[in-house]
Amino acid sequence: MPQGTLLYAQSGGVTAVINATAAAVIEAARARRVKVLAARNGILGALREELIDTSKAPAAAVRALALTPGGAFGSCRVKLKSLDVDRARYERLIAVLRAHDVRWFLYNGGNDSADTALKLSQLAAEFDYPLTCIGVPKTVDNDLAVTDCCPGFGSAAKYTAVSVREAALDVAAMADTSTRVFVYEAMGRHAGWLAAAAGLAAKTPDEAPQIILFPERAYDETAFLAHVERVVARVGWCVVVASEGIRTADGRFVADAGAGKDAFGHTQLGGVAAHLAGRVHDALGVKVHWALPDYLQRSARHIASRTDFEQAQAVGRKAVAYALDGRNATMPVIVRTSDSPYRWKLEAAPLQRIANREKKMPAGFIRSDGRGITAAARRYLEPLIRGEAYPPYRRDGLPAYVALGHALVPRKLAPWAEDPGRD
């Protein structure tokens, strides 16, 4: 039985399956009789010494946790800066870890979190404090370097492809006398991964979505409107999927086009779909609807991908194994060994290669006209949305999601003096 405590923390935007990773971490550590603390609200909980004792959670609750979306222990949007700039914070972290005999730190997040885990491992070495830091991959944006894909993305991708196909059936049925164009706004400020996933719903140019707008390609309004007009003429209706991050050639976000103040001086929120819908309505004179699923797309545990769910659990288990093996400053990453049949395995990658990097979508995934996906994109994406992993439902018709108690272990240190509070 290894000596010491394992600390797990969630970071950044949560996903439909980050709790599957959390549950796998807890179960794998329990199997090795290692105590698991979870930081409340990510790294802030570690800084504040708000540490949740997961040993209070019954095994059944941990199993249910694996099927619950959101972030069970709370997450945060806080990025630690360089060791020079944020040295006091890193030192506070080391003090808290030391006070609770934490020998393994698992940080479940994206490239910022990988950077934090890496720097913490460096400072621990400097202080001669025996600590193994492991990054655990997670993000719906699929923009982590090295790993073939990110847990969280596949489920959001499945939600996107399924939702777009369903809405398209609605539009197709009504187009004769009602809505002719439907615009769906997908998450993706810098990379069009989720918009690309919508493309899985279309096997031919006439199937929806007929048009996808990527942040990787400059938005050209004239070409876009002409394309919509052609599709409506040919098919009778048109479904457009747009990344929230699309920009015009001069670099301005399309989402900002309608943002500002309304006639009453009230804040007018922007949005890509609302703007595009207005432009199509003006230019083509047809009825337009649009949807903005926002958080629904990343929390839709009810339509999680089985591939994604299994990978989320696998990286959690492997992270514990790497931690207990002392494989410091690494992350279990997904390596694809075959497209068809889809095969993958986990490998340890150095955090140095992951921290602060961003994986772009390959240029070869975007069709030459810039408004659709290629066969290569389909080969990559399809296995990631394969399979279902339904949560159980209660008699009230709702999923049996659980909330774990947040009982904190007793503090051993003075309060964190630099607590910024809520922003």
Add this chain to the structure above:
Amino acid sequence: MPQGTLLYAQSGGVTAVINATAAAVIEAARARRVKVLAARNGILGALREELIDTSKAPAAAVRALALTPGGAFGSCRVKLKSLDVDRARYERLIAVLRAHDVRWFLYNGGNDSADTALKLSQLAAEFDYPLTCIGVPKTVDNDLAVTDCCPGFGSAAKYTAVSVREAALDVAAMADTSTRVFVYEAMGRHAGWLAAAAGLAAKTPDEAPQIILFPERAYDETAFLAHVERVVARVGWCVVVASEGIRTADGRFVADAGAGKDAFGHTQLGGVAAHLAGRVHDALGVKVHWALPDYLQRSARHIASRTDFEQAQAVGRKAVAYALDGRNATMPVIVRTSDSPYRWKLEAAPLQRIANREKKMPAGFIRSDGRGITAAARRYLEPLIRGEAYPPYRRDGLPAYVALGHALVPRKLAPWAEDPGRD
């Protein structure tokens, strides 16, 4: 074997389960060896003599149709007026029905469609044409008179409750350093049925949605913002569900508050959620997100309610039975005989009692403060979202939805001279 043909048509906004009704109609008619034609794009197909021969569809395709959202034969938003005003159209309908020996007409829609079916039955009697007209209930708005609930509503309600619960888990996890208020816009121009369904996700005042805004209650911005502020102070975050149709005390739609033209003279589309999010942001100074699921909520077959699916099939089967029994100008309606355990049966109701009426949500379903649901609402709503009825999935990770061919039977009449074309 009854002599003659049965004509089935879909009308108004489609739902996740209207095709389950269609499939049940086809299967029930086949069992009685009755030929089923389906009008293409609702009543317009009947007027245009665009009639689809469903006998070409293999039994397996009809079974798959039952699990496919949208409207397989096309729907339409066309309302026939009174017999006096639209007499030429009604006479054209009779001519088309007579030409194809249609003796049973099943119109699957809401209260407008019930009215059309009723008037058609009256004109047929006047012309001595032997025709049995049956209304088949359908609408996500749940606003049909007489029937306890409408097929289509339960699935949209389940989507709404599940989505709001999932998004709330996301918000709760992030609220410490990110989004504090989330606004979800539900369909419902005149009645807050779908917004009320979101309330099923909250068992206590601190669970999401903490605030629901109904079109049945005047929107009071000051009281709303104060309520949001109280919830954020108490819970740390707040989820708001707003009906698209909420209005201020002077009768203006809140959705129109931000609609108009932007700085470039482009159409600026309105929206309740976007407006509320902007107001909360301005007043409380917290980060706000909002979602507008639009058609996603009524086409989400992937999370259909089993109760809803079973009722959609049952009304289809019963409509055929009523038709062949000559129970003219009736509709199979759902009668609830027990809340717990939930029990229901079908009865024939005269279309006269349903046509052009609108069922309001009972005042007793809305909490006294106007921003939540009561125990009575919960008793009514809960059985309607109970159970799952998943579609099968293909190996590509998408539901195995089908498209039936639209092979038209040969025309026997001259083209419809008054065809308005697409609007």
